[in-house]
Amino acid sequence: MDVIERKLRVLAGTWKLMESEPLRMYAILVNLGWHDMSMLAARNTLNTPLGKLLGVDELREISGSDYFMFLEYRLRCTRSARPQQELLIQPIKDSPSIQSNTLPVQADGLRKPTHEKGLFDSSAKADIILRSSDSIDFFVLESLLRVVSPVFDDRCSASTESNGKLTVDSELPLMQVEEDSETLRYLLLIYHYEDELPIQNAALFSSVAFAVRKYKMSAIESRLQRHLVGSPLLSKKPLQVYVRAIQLGSRVAAELAAKNMLSQDIQGMSYVEGLEYITGMDLHHLMEYRFRCGDAALAVFVQADMKDLYDNGRLTNKLSDQGSNSCRKEPYQILESFTAERLKARPRGFTITEVDDSLKQRFAQLQSIYNSSHTSTEKAEGPWKLL
Known part of the structure; x- marks a missing residue:
């Protein structure tokens, strides 16, 4: 071969x-x-x-x-x-499989939940046992499983009819699941606790999201989606929220994250954990959306009257404050090119005002440039070099 x-x-x-x-x-x-x-x-x-x-x-x-x-x-x-x-x-190591029927490999050293002691062990009130893929037993109520997941409801019913459930020393029926203990623990904790801490580890979140969709746990899925939509990461790390929204299949959260990414320069986009658990096409769709928004914003901008944008805005007042009449003849082409470049890179409405503020700060330096210039040529060239 x-x-x-x-x-x-x-x-x-x-x-x-x-x-x-x-x-x-x-x-x-x-x-x-x-x-x-x-x-x-x-x-x-x-x-x-x-x-x-x-x-x-x-x-x-x-x-x-x-x-x-x-x-x-x-x-x-x-x-x-x-x-x-x-x-x-080059990638440092091979990415995990992205096939829909494959669970991501769990990372070592994951933070263990701090308030589950006794909740799912043999002392808990239970009538069925869930056994994880790494042979950890969780003692739970069958009625809880039936309520939280129609898939578990069917499995419990099928086991009852066939009378083929395994039992352990406690004589409780045993149900084997494919998820490891960390994933299974978080699934159960999220259902039990409204204030459960968000999952920080990308591999664990991917496993939990996979299991939530696999078992059709709509209540847990909704809770995770609400966390994404209300997360401070939406403005700080929108790409990370987008990745997790894709894993959950949450279109609302994905769209919000995509819109929030428009306020960040594409050149400043940095890698986030979890990208290895979505497909290249998922990320390509995000980039397509971004470029479409940039084209749309630019199409609106080029239809605007440059004289109205720059002569009747705050820049005119600022220039008047500087006492520079010659600078009132600034070439609109330079300003238009500068603004269009920034708007295409960050196609959000406030980008225009940010450009205005940036130019305003530059014009504030004109007086010092004028005072430090020794010839009339230097005084005339100063504003254009500043731009």
Whole structure:
């Protein structure tokens, strides 16, 4: 098989698809684990603006982490004087599987809940036992399981009819589940406690979200979604909220997170834990939305009267305060280009006012520039250098 793989790798470098459909080839090669070959495919996308790259089905087969590495590479290339010499950052380790029927691997050293002692052990009031995949028993009420999950309701009914339930020393019926003890504990705790601490670990959240949807636990799902919508992370780390909303299947939370991301410069987007548990297509949809918003905001902006925007706004008053009549003839083209660039990078309404404030601060420096200039040429060139 090694011989066949080597031949395929050689052929891949000569495929016309590497030039005609580089993004598709990038996803295919990453999925194969051929990260050195994926570098060539990523480089071939440089001829297409990032906002014009169309999504391909193969992005569903790689993780959001893999696609983020591609985005980071493309954004770095836009700032580089030699983009053709930039390289992809290789993943430190393989991302976990993103298939819908696969649970993420639990991380070591997870924080244990502090208030579950005695709640699910043998001293608890219970009539059924849930046994986790790592052989930890949880003593619970069957009626609770039936209420919280229609899937558990069916399993309890089926076990009763077949009379085939396992029993343990306590003589209580035993139900084996696929989830590990950490995931199962949090599922039960979230249902019992309104003030349960939010899950900080990305791997654990992914496992819990997977189990919530698997067992159709609508009450717990709603609680997790409410936490996302009301979380302070929505404004501080919207990408992290977006990732978790995708895992929960919460469209409302995902849309709110996507909108909040518009206030952040795309060049400042940083990696967040959990990207490895969504697909590359999930992240591509987010970027498509962002670029559409940028185009829409720019379309509205270019229809505005530049003279009305800049002559009748706060900048005019500020310039008057500086006593600089010559600066009232500033070229609208410079201001328009500057504002359009910022608006496209951060397509939110307040970006305009932020640009205005930024220019206002710059104009505040005019007096010191004027005083420090020795010739009339320097005094005239000062404002334009400042812009």
